[in-house]
Each structure stands twice: as C-alpha cells, then as structure tokens.
Amino acid sequence: MQRTEIATLGEFGLIRHLTNAVTLRNKSTLKGVGDDAAVLDYRDKQTLITTDLLLEGVHFDLTYTPLKHLGYKAAVVNFSDIYAMNGQPKQMTVSVGISKRFAVEDLEELYAGIMLACDVYGVDLVGGDTSSSLTGLALSLTCIGEGEVGKIVYRDGAKETDLICVSGDLGAAYMGLQLLEREKNVFQGEKDFQPDFSGKEYILERQLKPEARKDVIAILAEAGIVPTAMMDISDGLSSELLHITSQSGVGCRIYEDRIPIDYQTAVMAEEFNMNLVTAALNGGEDYELVFTVPLSYHDQVQALKGIKIIGHITKAAFGNCLVGRDGGEVALKAQGWQSFTEERP
C-alpha cells in the first residue's frame, strides 16, 4: 500500500484533502468546514449536543480494529446518543491527533469510515481539525442533532408501572470483544495469521461495526409513542437502567428470561465459560435503546418488531432487581469501574 507522509500535505492541506468529498445535505447546516466555527440554523427545533473522546490503547486496539471500522463506529456511537434523546443527528465535528506512525492513507481509511456513517445516517461533517500526537491516535467527535419541542426524551421521566423496553439483543458486542482479545493473545507475533471467525460474524460485527437504532426512533414516532425515559446502552443494561431509576426517583424489576440474547452470543459465552446473563447485563457497547413507556401502551409496544418488554418500573423503595428464571431476586449492579490505566514509561 502507498504511504504518503502527512508532512507532505501540511495541516490545512490535510484537512482539505480529507474533507473535499464532504457534501452538505441538511438545511440546518449553513456553513461547514472552513471558518472559525460552523454555522447552523436550528430556529424551528431544539438542539442536542454530545461529544466523545477516544484514545488509542484505552478505547480501541488497532491490532484488530481496521481504521475504517474505527471511524464508522466512533461516528455511530455519537449518533446513538442523539437518538437516545429521541432526536436526529444532523452535524458532526471530528478532531484527530496522530503520530508519525500514521500516513495520509491511514487517515483516508479513518475518514472513509466516518463519511460512510455520515452517508448512512444523513449527517453533515462540519468541522474539526488534525494535529500531531506523541503517542498514537486520539479521536474527538461532537455530534449536533435536532429534537422536536416537547418530544425530547430525558433519563428522568420514568414513572411507576411504566414498562421497560429494550431493542435488539444484548451482550453480542461484548462477546465479540472477548473473541478478538483471545485471538490477539493466542497469535501475538504471527503477522499474517488469519483466524477462522466463521459462524461468529454476528458478534464480531456487533463489536467492530455497530449500528445506531435510527429505525427504532422512526418506529416509535410512527406509532405515536414518546417514551417517558430513554438511554442508549453503551455501558451495559444494568448501568443504564440504574441511571434511569436514580434520576427518575423510582425502582425497577426486570426478568432474566425476557432479556433478548442472540444464539451466537450464547454459544460464545458457553465456549468462554462466562455467565451469559452477566454478559448481557454488563457487557456494554450494544448501542441498543432501553426506554420506558406508560403501561397503557402495552399492546402497542408488544406489537413492535424488534422491541422486547423486559420488566417494569416500581416505587423507589423496592430497589432495582433482576428476577431469575427460578423466581429468585438479585439486586441489579452497575458494571465495575474500569480503573485508570498506568501511564507508559
């Protein structure tokens, strides 16, 4: 593969090179890349802002993450936060810090993934910058979206007796990560090793190329349902549910046998001798939506494809509990905090 040193383009040349394919598609985007700030017109909607900082070695491992996938995932994860507010992502800024290890072609790959995500989700790339980094790749994304007045969904609106719903299935991204980490450790050093991932495509795709649930937001809108509370599942279902119940001042009760889990996820958990429910509750990076709706919507929600009712909201005094297949109850716990890593020497 060709390798063009970044210094041959210079900073402004590099930005131009990477963003010259950008087309603006949203009427709210008045001015994108190329001035001190982007200019947006949100005069008929409310504005949503979310941001992410991704650092090599902490948030991603380039040993098994192709740069194009990294770009796609970084963008999609940000869009997911906007959908989780019942909004639509419309603009994004991307800043990249890169060391000399990376060539122009590497950045092209990264941007190809970012642009693909923008295409798929209808988002305009409107700004950002590139700079050097001493230690690898740093990626910072900010997504701007719109929400209709009165229809933005927060975390704090869940009410007693509300139904708790989840889209898609859970735990697959986490099992995909376990698989990638295992292959990396087993074959460390063998340069051209190609592990056999057949039959495991789904969990790998969930880890490497997740999608945001734009479709679920559309289905809910079509059905005329505005959830009372909603979050996307990035840190794991338990963690997100605990955010919703603590901010709403309520408790919850979810049922183990209702938690949607894919077959490949289950097979992999068995292979790794891991607790499947723990993986589904705490694995994270599913980017599914968890939301609550009034009990009166029961039949409507149950009829929605790809949405599962997994439990209900209770009084705060009842706590947050998981009802097992045997009827036993355990308290829901958030995933342990991943401790801050040691600095390289």
Next chain:
Amino acid sequence: MQRTEIATLGEFGLIRHLTNAVTLRNKSTLKGVGDDAAVLDYRDKQTLITTDLLLEGVHFDLTYTPLKHLGYKAAVVNFSDIYAMNGQPKQMTVSVGISKRFAVEDLEELYAGIMLACDVYGVDLVGGDTSSSLTGLALSLTCIGEGEVGKIVYRDGAKETDLICVSGDLGAAYMGLQLLEREKNVFQGEKDFQPDFSGKEYILERQLKPEARKDVIAILAEAGIVPTAMMDISDGLSSELLHITSQSGVGCRIYEDRIPIDYQTAVMAEEFNMNLVTAALNGGEDYELVFTVPLSYHDQVQALKGIKIIGHITKAAFGNCLVGRDGGEVALKAQGWQSFTEERP
C-alpha cells in the same frame, strides 16, 4: 498537597465531583450535564460550533503551565473562535483523558480554570466526559454559540478597498513562550527553581492566560459596525490574513509601521535577537481579532479604542504584501507547518 486517586471516585463520581458547582445561566441551555446529550434552544438565533483537541507534549507543556491556566486558556481559545464569527459563546462541553499520573486535585485545578473562564465569559458547561489515557493529558473542548441572523461574519466577505483592522497588540504570546522555553531549558532538573520574571509579566500572561476579545465584539456592535470578514489570530496574523484573502478572492497590503506591538514584546525580541516583525506576524496565539470593514467606516473605526487600521484589501492580482518602514515590499507568507512529531518508543 492532598492526592486523591481518581479510582476512589469512579467515572460517574468523578464527573459529578467536577461538575457539581456548575450553574446554568443562559436561557438557551435547557439541559446540561447528566443525559445522553445536552439540550439547547436556539430558536431565535443561529448556532455556531467550534471544537479543539489539545494533547500534552504537543499543545501544552505542564512543566511551566499550571493546570488552572491550561483550563482557562483552553476554554478562552474556543470562545475566541465564536467571537471571530461575531457571535457569543453560550455552552461548552469538555472531555478529558488522564493517566494515573493525575490525581483528583489536579483535575479540580483544571476544572477550576475552565469554570473561571465560563464565569468570566458567561458560558454554561453542558457536557463531556472523563476517561483514562495511556500517556498524559488529552483535552477536547467544543463550544456552542449564538449569532444573530444576518450578522454572522465569515472569512470570505472581504472586498477591495476594505480596511484591515487588528485589535490589541501582536507577538507577545509568542515571546512569552520563548521566555518560558528558555527558562525550562536552562534550569531543567532544578525542582524548586523560581525564575525572575519581573518586568515580563505581560508577555507571560499573554501566553499563559490569554483573553478572548468579547469587548471588541461589543464595541463593534455598539458602533453599529458589522465587519465584512473576521478571524481570530491563533496561527499568526500572516496566516489568518492569507485565509481571508484567499477565501474572499482578494489581495491585501499591510504596513509594517502600523502593526501594534507592545514594549515588552520588543524588548524580549531584542534580548533573543529575533526579528520583531516576524514574531508579530507569525508568532500566533495572540487571540486578537483581525477584521475588514468598508472604507466608509474609516473615521468611525479609527476612533475606536484598542483597534488599529494596519492596511487595506486590494485586487487579488496585487497579491498579499507587507510594506516595510523603508517602503520596500515583501510577500506575506504563512508560518511554516509544524511537522508531525515522532511517536514515543
């Protein structure tokens, strides 16, 4: 000084700890920290977005930059981009990546600087996150601002015969940096060394604690002047002027004896045996404003305190030139590209 390990608070605890003093002051801020995205209401204005990624060892050196100053400067530099659009900064998100080298108290210092800047400039902190980093401090800020419809100022509006104006003085931040770098090199290793900076306070403050020219935007508004083009001076006057002229399809002519330079800057340049005009034209990090106004505003602009007319816009065919004190002309050149640094082993 007390040192609290970050792990004792956990991620969510850390964010709460750092942001519990946040008060929201702008009516356009509907929801700040604490959900998937912040929610803003920009229904009577247009929205401006700017973002910055700052990496330790590349954009700042903690040997001589106190964390509180770093936070203040990082915020102010972002506000400056919004003022450069003739807008008002209103909200900001802050994401921080930190290695174990940093304690909770360090982050408190950093946030104290960020919050101080928010207080001074009337900006709401509305989101962001903290994560671990393998190699020091990474800081990503996004600022959201508002602009009045029809009064947002871009880079591409400069017209032939327009006057070129600059606020404040130039080159001081660059000379401050030279001074700090010299002291660092001379006294490397001596832990409690306190260099004598008396008589050099101004250039140090310009480097370590710059201000954004909110006041200039207010003065222009009061005088009823909307510039035809405007930028803030972060990369140096030459570089910014070349952006304005190339995007506007014009040329420019500026006069060496009109470039505003402070006395301390001149003294320091002499001490370092550096070309003073080069420092003022290419030094960067002044965060002053360079803008163009129609010739008809000449008397009005000349009467404004702290604003200097340094030249005028010409036909593109005349190029971009600096007229020296002796009447000689040289082409304006942008500062050289700082090459991408080597990765640490």
